[in-house]
Amino acid sequence: MWEASTSSTDDSEEKCMICGGVPHGMHFGVNSCRACAAFFRRTIASGRIYKCKRGGKNCNVAKDVQNVCRCCRFLKCRRMGMKFTDKPCEKLSESLNSTLDSPSASSLSISSPPPSAPSPYQYEPSQIRIENHKVVYDINPFLLLIGSILTGPLIPIRPPLITGVRYAPLQRLHLSINNLFEEVNYKNGDLRVVTLINIVEAIQEMEKSIYYSSRFLMSCQEFAELQLSDKWLIFRQVCHSLFALVRTYASIQMFGYDLEDKRMIFGDDFYCFADKFNFDTSMMGLSEENAKKASQMLEPFANEMYNNINRPMKILRVTKLELIYMLGLVIWNSENIPELSAEAVDVADSFKEEMANELHNYYKFELRIDNYAYRITKLANICHAVDRLAIIRKEVFTMAKVFDLFSCSLFDKDSFL
Numbered sequence: 001m002w003e004a005s006t007s008s009t010d011d012s013e014e015k016c017m018i019c020g021g022v023p024h025g026m027h028f029g030v031n032s033c034r035a036c037a038a039f040f041r042r043t044i045a046s047g048r049i050y051k052c053k054r055g056g057k058n059c060n061v062a063k064d065v066q067n068v069c070r071c072c073r074f075l076k077c078r079r080m081g082m083k084f085t086d087k088p089c090e091k092l093s094e095s096l097n098s099t100l101d102s103p104s105a106s107s108l109s110i111s112s113p114p115p116s117a118p119s120p121y122q123y124e125p126s127q128i129r130i131e132n133h134k135v136v137y138d139i140n141p142f143l144l145l146i147g148s149i150l151t152g153p154l155i156p157i158r159p160p161l162i163t164g165v166r167y168a169p170l171q172r173l174h175l176s177i178n179n180l181f182e183e184v185n186y187k188n189g190d191l192r193v194v195t196l197i198n199i200v201e202a203i204q205e206m207e208k209s210i211y212y213s214s215r216f217l218m219s220c221q222e223f224a225e226l227q228l229s230d231k232w233l234i235f236r237q238v239c240h241s242l243f244a245l246v247r248t249y250a251s252i253q254m255f256g257y258d259l260e261d262k263r264m265i266f267g268d269d270f271y272c273f274a275d276k277f278n279f280d281t282s283m284m285g286l287s288e289e290n291a292k293k294a295s296q297m298l299e300p301f302a303n304e305m306y307n308n309i310n311r312p313m314k315i316l317r318v319t320k321l322e323l324i325y326m327l328g329l330v331i332w333n334s335e336n337i338p339e340l341s342a343e344a345v346d347v348a349d350s351f352k353e354e355m356a357n358e359l360h361n362y363y364k365f366e367l368r369i370d371n372y373a374y375r376i377t378k379l380a381n382i383c384h385a386v387d388r389l390a391i392i393r394k395e396v397f398t399m400a401k402v403f404d405l406f407s408c409s410l411f412d413k414d415s416f417l
Contacts, residue, residue, distance in 0.1 A: 245309070
């Protein structure tokens with residue numbers, strides 16, 4: 001059950017996450033204005049060293065402050081998730097890293113990432129074929145991959161967190177979002193338009209969403225510390241929903257806020273029009289009548305996602321931090337999973353409480369919104385819609401299997417339906 005606060009909002013205008021000014025778009029992974037983006041780029045490129053004017057490293061960096069402390073401005077850029085990806089400037093000098101020391105001492109340092117080595121648990125698309133309207137492939141290697149991730153150690157956040165600093169839950173989710181999806185991967189010119197998606201390709205995209213969701217969840221410390229049975233219950237419930245949200249957000253960032261534009265990203269390299277999209281059932285070996293039935297059953301997905309998730313997010317102009325908040329709500333919606341242990345429910349409740357406090361501070365101090373209950377209510381409604389989409393997906397694939405129209409081991413009872 002989704003909960004919302006009781007105040008109301010009078011301002012839904014999106015603002016720069018650094019200074020609160022008018023944003024120009026996504027720069028270095030953060031919704032920011034031109035000035036803040038240029039400041040961050042200059043700082044990284046030149047390796048400049050800043051000292052806090054007041055010494056406390058907690059100065060106000062709002063756009064209406066004169067002579068803003070450059071040290072605190074840069075620190076806020078890093079806290080909000082900005083990262084420079086241009087290869088010549090990717091490596092920061094040691095002197096630049098020193099600006100990230102704690103307010104009271106220089107004892108804090110940037111954690112060094114472990115030496116990179118080929119991982120035996122990298123995702124590779126499964127070899128899939130269709131035989132007599134059944135998807136035939138060996139799912140066991142994929143299950144082994146996911147199991148190895150869920151039973152493995154906490155996946156580190158990149159760039160590394162500052163040693164000794166306590167990061168709040170919402171902030172850590174924000175910094176670990178690249179384990180779920182990379183915004184820079186979605187470039188308008190690199191995407192192809194698809195009207196009929198191949199079933200094999202659709203299943204491979206679902207596998208990707210499951211894989212990346214497992215990595216994202218295992219970069220969340222609270223989730224990684226749960227017992228395996230609780231991890232599995234939560235993971236199965238939310239893996240597709242997390243990707244539905246981030247792909248919708250990526251679609252809006254790419255294609256804009258026009259409500260008549262129904263383009264949505266559905267894969268790493270393709271998009272579709274919600275009102276002109278369906279699954280290609282021609283390769284499934286169905287009779288003409290059953291092929292029509294299967295097509296009718298699968299058709300509602302794109303329209304359901306657009307009307308109840310994409311469109312509301314466009315109207316609300318959801319910010320990146322609000323997206324992270326919704327991801328947190330979806331993950332820790334323990335009411336949807338009655339089998340969870342009491343310990344996991346306590347973790348979920350605590351996480352949601354801290355997220356709510358962080359979101360309050362974000363609205364009050366970053367967006368300068370005092371009455372924001374309307375926005376939170378709309379965010380909760382979008383999470384409801386994500387839940388409904390998951391239910392529809394389960395019903396469709398269950399019915400398809402019962403009536404012998406379509407079956408796939410990926411959606412068996414003990415897997416990822």
